[in-house]
């Protein structure tokens with residue numbers, strides 16, 4: 001089995017786990033930044049190329065700022081609950097996409113408009129809802145397309161007909177006609193029909209679909225699309241044997257289609273955006289946890305101080321996350337374990353029937369590929385507290401970029417009169 005990469009040597013990581021309270025997340029600055037640069041370089045042929053980092057994948061302002069310095073744009077809305085004011089830095093808020101959603105509240109429309117974000121509408125009825133919420137109509141608008149049964153391509157992830165997102169094939173042209181009549185000057189087209197996809201041809205087929213749709217919109221609505229937002233959904237190789245998506249092949253395929261569809265129909269220049277989260281930070285975040293118990297029942301169990309409240313993907317989706325036992329890299333993986341957390345949920349398992357070296361109480365494990373949709377999906381069920389996050393800097397120093405939750409944080413939102421309840 002090929003080894004998964006670690007951000008530090010095993011010894012150094014063990015030392016760090018001895019100094020910091022576990023569990024904690026560790027992100028690798030150099031790897032994130034180098035990866036972002038490589039991603040951008042691959043698409044240098046594309047006019048105005050950028051990745052609008054999907055903040056929900058890793059909503060930590062230090063990470064978002066790092067990506068911002070690489071030219072990635074994001075929406076990072078930190079709203080002050082007392083005043084309703086948006087607190088995040090203006091350079092981050094400058095030009096991001098507001099998350100499209102099936103049911104956006106009016107105050108989110110207003111906040112997105114005020115911060116100058118590109119608003120990406122998910123539904124034809126949202127045209128009026130947006131105008132009502134902000135009292136005018138923005139000069140730039142984007143629509144999310146749902147191809148329904150018209151989806152071309154190969155491996156279909158989920159059936160677009162069943163998806164709650166997006167404007168249908170019958171509605172999409174009308175959306176642009178209406179927006180044009182409302183004075184919109186800059187038009188975008190978006191879709192997102194894949195998640196954690198490793199087959200690059202799927203992304204190329206999505207580009208083909210959107211490029212052709214841009215031509216149809218020009219012909220039928222007289223609207224010239226200024227940018228295409230390819231969404232996120234590029235997968236990462238969670239399993240050691242998985243092949244990463246061949247992004248240079250994706251880029252080359254898209255460039256060919258850009259020429260044969262966009263240029264050939266007089267739509268050049270048309271800007272190309274992505275909204276990737278997972279492929280940007282996913283492989284470069286690690287959940288570090290300590291073994292509290294090793295026990296034998298009908299199966300062999302390894303109990304960690306982390307739980308699904310820290311990393312929900314295995315329990316929620318049955319996802320594979322590779323596990324390294326620090327300091328045992330030379331030992332044979334000849335023991336089969338269920339690696340569990342401490343939540344009273346039977347699916348609170350990081351791994352089921354996983355072959356690992358013999359594990360002892362006190363061992364430190366690293367759960368790989370946790371840098372996207374990891375800490376972000378954490379929760380507080382059963383008074384589980386969310387962990388800290390650290391950033392490994394290029395110079396080897398380690399900065400805390402989020403402290404761990406405390407019990408006071410957990411109870412801070414409760415409103416209760418009188419003495420504590422003892423029953």
Ligand SMILES: *Cc1c(COP(=O)(O)O)cnc(C)c1O
Pocket residue numbers: 054056057099100192195196231232233234275276277278279372
């Ligand atoms: C979640 C999401 C993304 C990011 O998805 P990744 O799988 O992290 O790349 C991008 N766009 C939209 C609309 C999303 O909901």
